[in-house]
Amino acid sequence: MRYELFLAMRYLVGLKRQQPFVSVIAAISVLGVAVGVAALLVVLGVMSGFDADLEAKIVGANPHLRVEAEGGIADVDSLLKRIEETPGVVAASPYIHAEVLLQQKERGEGVILRGVEPDREKRVTGVADSVVSGRWPPREGEIFLGSELAGRLGVQEGDPISVIVPGKKPTPQSATVGGTFTTGYYDYDLHLALCSLPTVQALLNQPGKISGIGVRVQQAVRAASVKKELRRRLGFPYWVVSWMESNRTLFDALKLEKTAMFILLSLIVLVACFNIIATILMMVVAKTKEIGILKSIGANSRSIRRIFTWAGLLIGVTGTLLGAGIGLSLCAALGKYQFIRLPPEIYYIDRLPVKLEWPDAGAVILAALAISWASCVYPAWVAARLQPAEALRYE
Helix, strand or coil, rough: CCCCHHHHHHHHHHHHHHCCHHHHHHHHHHHHHHHHHHHHHHHHHHHHHHHHHHHHHHHHHHCCEEEEEEEECCCCHHHHHHHHCCCCCEEEEEEEEEEEEEECCCCEEEEEEEEEEEHHHHHHHCCCEEEEEEEECCCCCCEEEEEEHHHHHHHHHEEEEECCCCCCCCCCCCEEEEEEEEEHHHHHHHHHHEEEHHHHHHHHHHCCCCCEEEEEECCCHHHHHHHHHHHHHHCCEEEECCCCCCCHHHHHHHHHHHHHHHHHHHHHHHHHHHHHHHHHHHHHHCCCCHHHHHHHHHCCCHHHHHHHHHHHHHHHHHHHHHHHHHHHHHHHHHHHHHHCCHHHHHCCCCCCCCCCCCHHHHHEEEHHHHHHHHHHHHHHHHHHHCHHHHHCCCC
8 A cells, every 4th residue: 555545544534533623524525425426326317217218118119110202102012021131120010101180079189090010010019019998900990099099089999980181172081999009108199099001091092002111120229220221222212210210309308308417416526526625625734744744754745645635535435435325225226116106197107217327327436536536636736835844834
């Protein structure tokens, strides 16, 4: 052990006996850093949990990739074969969608009506698994509604409903509510309706034509690489859109919010580090005689600077490790016991999701250590400037 670190530890241990007020400030500094680190870890864990929960819901209700063309696609079988032969593709399912008005008595809602092939769709998205009433697959003339949409229209399984396709002379067409589904994502459950592919083709008067093909890949996070290969194989006039691109605005907003929270909560650690500055400065004043003696027996300014830098770092490291322990424990407890409940009618989830990612935890710990080190620079510089004659003049 270097003697600078040894002296720094001795100075800190002796504070309670020799300078009790300084020891209180040092304890407050440790607790301040610990509270800041713990708060950062818990908040980032909760925000990452919300991100992961939202991502799972979006991916569950949508294909990983969508292949579309201007004006729709007519050569469906050939295109399906080319897509399914692409490396990384697990399954593909054709779909057709249209903006329609669903009407029940005096109530009406504009929705996205998506026609699918039920057997293929089950391998591409998880919508079939989210059905809460009715029997999947939908039969001819049946429409499955999102649970929020069904509640807004006041309909349930078996009720008749009118479908109006916008056009020059929109004529209401009759259909039946086949059931409801809940994806867990409010926007989908309020604005999405599903039925069989032939039903929508008949409503739109577009037999044999589809809007696009949904594609599921082996890993959702690798959708971008499969997208490049599909674009290369399919070429013009097809374009490929990934689920990340379709929801880029939402995920960018979440990322910005997470960064802003990290910066704001880092101010707690920054404020606590001002206490470290005060602690080390008071320690320098209290140890002026010792600094003079050390310099008179050969210690140089660099060694003095190291002593008080180590002292500040020990305070910062202690607070960081204590805060990391508290924060990680709280995240683990929140994830396991779920003792914080949320009203599902407001947040659409009944528990607080927590998913602390190690890069986030590492960034918090490194940031706390960096701020702690920066807070030691000025006090250590002040100590290093003391001259032996000045330090021992009144001793």
